[in-house]
Amino acid sequence: MRISVPQEIKNHEYRVALTPGGARELVARGHQVLVQSGAGDGAGYPDTAYREAGAELIDDVEAVWAQAELILKVKEPQAEEVARLHSGQTLFTYLHLAAEEPLTRGLIESGATCIAYETITDDLGGLPLLAPMSRVAGRMAVQAGAHSLEKAQGGAGILLPGVPGVAPARVTVIGGGVVGENAARMALGLGAEVTILDKSLARLEVLDHRYQGQIRTVYSTRETLDAAVRDSDLIIGAVLVPGAAAPKLITRAMLAEMKPGSVLVDVAIDQGGCFETSRPTTHAEPSYVVDGIVHYCVANMPGAVARTSTQALTNATLPFVLALADKGWKQALADDVHFRAGLNVHAGRVTYAAVGEAFGIDTLTPAQALEG
Incomplete structure (x- = not known):
């Protein structure tokens, strides 16, 4: 699978969605990792570290997004990033959609599959990626x-x-x-x-x-x-x-x-x-x-301590990223009910009830989305 890691563009956001160590794990499993040049600089990870891990560095931001099957981010996509999303792509990041109606509707229009870190659950009722x-x-x-x-x-x-x-x-x-x-x-x-x-x-x-x-x-x-x-x-x-x-x-x-x-x-x-x-x-x-x-x-308070935050975030997200890369989004979510809870938007439909309720939008359940 082609996995892209774009540079974060939100104001004073220095984190990056994947460490070089995480990139190494994906490459070792046969996946192609595309990292936008400079994406890790704010967290103390230079381009050379990603290159040594087997990732491909790309200068052109449009190419980073256009070539991706799976896009890994930290913060919710900004307007110019939403415009780059399209059907067939999977976005994995923090979304917090219930407070962002324009973003929600933009993701619906994109047709992409959007999985939110913050709504994935665990056996104890916790939120392991939040x-x-x-x-x-x-x-x-x-x-x-x-x-x-x-x-x-x-x-x-x-x-x-x-x-x-x-x-x-x-x-x-x-x-x-x-x-x-x-x-x-x-x-x-x-x-x-x-x-x-x-x-x-x-x-x-x-x-x-x-x-x-x-x-x-x-x-x-x-x-x-x-x-x-x-x-x-x-x-x-x-x-x-x-x-x-x-x-x-x-x-x-x-x-x-x-x-x-x-x-x-x-x-x-x-x-x-x-x-x-x-x-x-x-x-x-x-x-x-x-x-x-x-x-x-x-x-985005944790963005100010980007090194610590990036390491802590990747430690938590990497098992889920590996599942998405190895199995594809549909099988990965079908195999794990807690991962399935992260599905917020898919193919033009909202799939998280609290988001739909916030904006009066009809929703599907994640299980219904998987059946489609």
Whole structure:
């Protein structure tokens, strides 16, 4: 199979979808790997590393896309990339379609088969290809929040751990999943006072046991959320509804209850964000202020630590990439019900229910798509 790895073009996106080691594995199985020249530079992988792994380097971006049977990316395709997709091709990347109607309709029109990393499941009910970047984003959210609390960034001028005689910052994490736990762990390690809100008592029990009471676990209600808004210096939104738009948990009216210079970090921004006043930002201009509250809403946070993120992502995606290359998309998905859950768009039809519901589009099930 011909597998293409184009260079990412989203603002300040430095990751690449395949390491040279991953390319070597594919070549060893008899597949042809086409890598756009410079695609790995941002992650510290020069063209020579891909060439030594047996990949073919291509300068012409149009050729990289046109020759591909399978296209591997990191972020959702941008408009000019959607225009290059066509029927018969398979795209494997993060999509987050429930927050992007123009992208969804563009992929429908392309006729391509589009498989999303973030909706693939596992035996434990987890999201194995979302988890690596969720870990990175959760840990980065605290770094970003700590920086945003500095006065020069519009924040209140608070040092996250405090110093002897001065209380540490109060950090609230909304959501106790992979992002939330990693954010809380990072904030705890920096010496902040940390609270996690979640609606799952079972999850809160796990976290309470794991951190031996060092992190406060609170059942999420409107009352406890209101208290967090009033008391916190930093709130990290880490809510995930798999494949669907994130709920808006903090409204603009609630910002008036927050302490001036407090910070909101919205890790759910890829899914539309969990704060009403959130809008996607980039690493070039990562934050903005609404009603005296700093908002950090970078939609590709892990792109800033591209080396770590690329390695973590490829570790998770490579078994699925090998299955697609060896078997083709139809057989690979037929053989694995969890992989099948990643199918979001195929041959002009939406195949993920939450995406169809978001935009009023009729859907097929992945199983029906396989029968077609």
